[in-house]
Structure formats: C-alpha cells, structure tokens
Amino acid sequence: MEVVTVKVCVLVGSSRKNGLSSNICAVLQDQFNAKGFSSNFVHLADKHIEYCDADNHCQFAPCKVADDMPSILADMQEADGIIYMPVMHAFGTNSKFQAFLERVGYGYLRPLDRPLADKIAAIIVVGRRYGHTAVYSQIMLNIMLNKMIMAGSGFPPLFFGMLGGAADDVEALEAVGQTVERMHDVHMRFCNPDKAKTRFQTQLTL
Numbered sequence: 001m002e003v004v005t006v007k008v009c010v011l012v013g014s015s016r017k018n019g020l021s022s023n024i025c026a027v028l029q030d031q032f033n034a035k036g037f038s039s040n041f042v043h044l045a046d047k048h049i050e051y052c053d054a055d056n057h058c059q060f061a062p063c064k065v066a067d068d069m070p071s072i073l074a075d076m077q078e079a080d081g082i083i084y085m086p087v088m089h090a091f092g093t094n095s096k097f098q099a100f101l102e103r104v105g106y107g108y109l110r111p112l113d114r115p116l117a118d119k120i121a122a123i124i125v126v127g128r129r130y131g132h133t134a135v136y137s138q139i140m141l142n143i144m145l146n147k148m149i150m151a152g153s154g155f156p157p158l159f160f161g162m163l164g165g166a167a168d169d170v171e172a173l174e175a176v177g178q179t180v181e182r183m184h185d186v187h188m189r190f191c192n193p194d195k196a197k198t199r200f201q202t203q204l205t206l
Ligand SMILES: Cc1cc2nc3c(=O)[nH]c(=O)nc-3n(C[C@H](O)[C@H](O)[C@H](O)COP(=O)(O)O)c2cc1C
Pocket: 014, 015, 016, 018, 019, 020, 021, 022, 087, 088, 089, 090, 091, 092, 126, 127, 128, 129, 130, 131, 132, 161
C-alpha cells in the first residue's frame, strides 16, 4: 500500500517542557508514526515572540519587528497540516499563544494574502478544567480567517488536567485519534482524491 506522508506542524503553547502538553505531544508523535506523518513540534516557549505594537505598518508588507516569527511562519508554510495547541490561562489562551496569534495573523498572514489557505487545521486545547471551548472557538475563528480547512472529527480534543495525565483523559485521547485520522482523510481528499475514502458517497447511495 502506498503511504502518503502528511507533514504536520504542531504549535505547542505551553510555557513548560514537563507539563500536560508534553504528554500530549508524545501521544501525537506515536500517532504520527503509526500513520507515517512527518512532524515538526514548534514549542513557542523556545521562541522569541514580541508583542504586536499595532503600528499598522504591516498592512501591506510583513511586520518589521525583529523576533522568531518569520521562522515560525516558514514552519507553518512548510506543513500540509497545522495543529494549534494553546493552554488555558485566565479563562483564555496563554499569553505567549495570544502574542503569537496576533503577530502571525496581523503582521504576516494578512499582508501576505492568507498564505495558509487550504492547509488542514486542527485544535487541541490543554487546561486544568475551565474555559476550553472558548479558546477552541477563538482559534477556530483565526483558522477560518486564514482560509484553512478544519478537520472536523467529532468532539473537540480538550484535555482536562484535573483528571491526571494525558493517558487518564480517555475521551480526549479518543478525540485526538479521530483528529489525526481525519487530517489524513482530508489531506487525501484534497491532494490525492483518487485514494480518499468514499465514506460520504457510500452513505448517499445506501
Ligand atoms: C496563570 C495560569 C492560569 C490558568 N488558568 C486556567 C484556566 O483559566 N482554566 C484552566 O482550565 N486551567 C488554567 N490553568 C491551568 C493550566 O492550563 C494547566 O496547568 C495546564 O496543564 C497547562 O498546560 P501545561 O501543563 O502543558 O503547561 C492556569 C494556569 C496558570 C499558570
């Protein structure tokens, strides 16, 4: 059987390397290996990301503020699919991830005329217990703004740290598995339509 490699960039928002997000990265890595995906985990904690200065000079040309944003954008552009993995802080996304969204969206994706269009996107939200779906919706709006394709796969992968580690959140693990499967399926539909599953067609003819 021919294996179609999907290149996935995972944007990891956590401020630390030993938290729940790192557990989830290990789960993702196993699933990517099983599917033959190639992966690039971009840990925002390792990156220098300035705040948006809102000078609006980036309306028609990329932002001139010097930091790691160009290399992060290059990683995103290189990928077929992007998984956004913010963590919950103060009922919203953590500030590093928020700074990243503002800088990449306003400073680069807008003047570059939405270069991520048609890439496959998914979201995993990590937190202790409160506010995950609000952040999920926030990220989804940014994905739609950038004309990407959301790999809808059933219930959203929301990890609740109050349950323990990633392995203890069985429902979130199931949702991650379905997300990875669906990213593969959507990639096949767009890039290799002849090899895509025919599930929807079959349902219509039943
Ligand atoms: C400043 C701060 C604010 C937080 N606010 C929330 C919150 O609003 N909702 C929530 O579910 N968890 C909240 N948490 C808990 C973290 O989301 C949780 O510890 C999560 O596991 C962090 O991801 P990490 O373990 O990958 O670093 C907060 C943690 C910190 C440090």
